[in-house]
Amino acid sequence: MRHAVLHSGNQYIFETENNVSVSFTHKRHAFNIFVNPGENLWTFDLEGRLMGMFFEGKNIRRTLDNRFYLKTRELIGLDVFRTVRELSQIDYQKEYAKGREYLEEYQTELPDDVQKIANKILEWDLDKLNGQANEFTKVYKPISILPPDQYLALVVQITEGCSYNKCAFCNFYRDRKFKIKSIKAIEEHLLSIKDFIGEGIHVRRSIFLGDANALIIPQNQLIATFYAINHHYPYLTNIYSFIDVYTGIMKTSDDFAALAQMGLKRVYLGVETGNPELLELLNKPRIDSNLHKLVFDLKQGGIDVGIIFLAGIGGNTFADKHVKDSIELVDQLSLRAGDIVYVSEYYNTNPEYQKVVDDAGVEGMNRKEIRRQANYLRQQLKYILPKQVKISVYDIQQFFY
Ligand code: SF4
Incomplete structure (x- = not known):
């Protein structure tokens, strides 16, 4: 059960009875889904392709040739070193699916122009994203x-x-x-x-x-x-x-x-x-x-x-x-x-x-x-x-x- 949508500028926020807020932001350059508590965030380009996600503390980036990387920090002594590891599909598919679920759940309550980009995002599944690796090498x-x-x-x-x-x-x-x-x-x-x-x-x-x-x-x-x-x-x-x-x-x-x-x-x-x-x-x-x-x-x-x-x-x-x-x-x-x-x-x-x-x-x-x-x-x-x-x-x- 959720409360009515709050609209602030280009952001649409839904509050559920469990005090979870789910917001969708349609920016000039990108589209974000943000869920709190947890501070989980998905960012898509306006073609609907995932660019990155921050999920349960994991910072994951996707490249245009469809590689996914996990960004972490490692402490050696007093120095912080940033590290990067390439992920396989099994490591990010759940996180990606979760963002899509939020969009599927709320999309009909969003205004028409926001629904349009939401539909675009939902057209991309993992198979279609995988195809981008091949498309990238043609360009x-x-x-x-x-x-x-x-x-x-x-x-x-x-x-x-x-x-x-x-x-x-x-x-x-x-x-x-x-x-x-x-x-x-x-x-x-x-x-x-x-x-x-x-x-x-x-x-x-x-x-x-x-x-x-x-x-x-x-x-x-x-x-x-x-x-x-x-x-x-x-x-x-x-x-x-x-x-x-x-x-x-x-x-x-x-x-x-x-x-x-x-x-x-x-x-x-x-x-x-x-x-x-x-x-x-x-x-x-x-x-x-x-x-x-x-x-x-x-x-x-x-x-x-x-x-x-x-x-x-x-x-x-x-x-x-x-x-x-x-x-x-x-x-x-x-x-x-x-x-x-x-x-x-x-x-x-x-x-x-x-x-x-x-x-x-x-x-x-x-x-x-x-x-x-x-x-x-x-x-x-x-x-x-x-x-x-x-x-x-x-x-x-x-x-x-
Ligand atoms: S000149 Fe060429 S080989 Fe040398 S550092 Fe630059 S890119 Fe590398």
């Missing part, structure tokens, strides 16, 4: 990583892979050959993204150009690419991309200014360390003065930068040099409002890295030591950077698309 190569402030971007893979692909610590793109797509292929890609994302587009806040160094595309073709993107997504006016030093320096400040005019806001550079010896060990091309020139040209062109450092890389052997040279490097870059410096705790995901450091006799770091170095780096960065430059954590494990 995208795996989306390996995005910067944390871009997790809600719409990815457009105008290139695939990494043009270099040889850094010993990185295996984000080892599964694919580098490829620059033709304008025709990009147009087709944009149309297939539209079909696939549908009303789910309302969750997306910006465009991110995939994959590792999309701006390597020759300038004329890049302008045509931006034009096509602006045409298909005129309401997603901010565009972001990774860039690397060795391809970035092929562009001039005028090139960057032209891209800024078409929406390019910030580019992200995996600098990893300021120490040249460590870069060489990692098989990452040395940056030297090219980085300064690239950052200067980007600034001249009106584009912000995100600089990424890897805490723990090079282990205890390189710790002092890595920290000192990285801080010195940042100090020389004249960063300003709009720029971000990310510190990412290194996870050893590439066996190549282990071989390289073992061969060089490098003494590794455990997770707590890596955390300590990350904290120290961030603290030192605070001393040298203007307040307007953000210093932030980049946890690659927390990325889901």
Whole structure:
């Protein structure tokens, strides 16, 4: 038995005799079901696909290619470490079914426009969601990583892979050959993204150009690419991309200014360390003065930068040099409002890295030591950077698309 519905803005709340409240919120970008006590929450995109749920204390995220992950926290000493584990269907089917049950029970009492989205959600069962894995692969190569402030971007893979692909610590793109797509292929890609994302587009806040160094595309073709993107997504006016030093320096400040005019806001550079010896060990091309020139040209062109450092890389052997040279490097870059410096705790995901450091006799770091170095780096960065430059954590494990 339940009490009458309470309506507050775009939220519809039902109170039962057992003092359980069930609310449905139809937002501009998503739909939520919230049940209290228990604070259980289900979030769907406006296409009706589950995005995530918080159920009986379990924080579960679903990706567009239909993988489900459980996010947890682990305490080691006084440090909290966030962990992520992929789930099998048996681990999340009950939780998903429970959200649908609430919707089935109350949907006829909701106003017409809310019923419409409720019906859409109910059209998706687990089989139909499973089919999304296959649909995703027709549109995208795996989306390996995005910067944390871009997790809600719409990815457009105008290139695939990494043009270099040889850094010993990185295996984000080892599964694919580098490829620059033709304008025709990009147009087709944009149309297939539209079909696939549908009303789910309302969750997306910006465009991110995939994959590792999309701006390597020759300038004329890049302008045509931006034009096509602006045409298909005129309401997603901010565009972001990774860039690397060795391809970035092929562009001039005028090139960057032209891209800024078409929406390019910030580019992200995996600098990893300021120490040249460590870069060489990692098989990452040395940056030297090219980085300064690239950052200067980007600034001249009106584009912000995100600089990424890897805490723990090079282990205890390189710790002092890595920290000192990285801080010195940042100090020389004249960063300003709009720029971000990310510190990412290194996870050893590439066996190549282990071989390289073992061969060089490098003494590794455990997770707590890596955390300590990350904290120290961030603290030192605070001393040298203007307040307007953000210093932030980049946890690659927390990325889901
Ligand atoms: S770190 Fe960047 S440049 Fe190096 S292989 Fe990975 S994606 Fe390519």
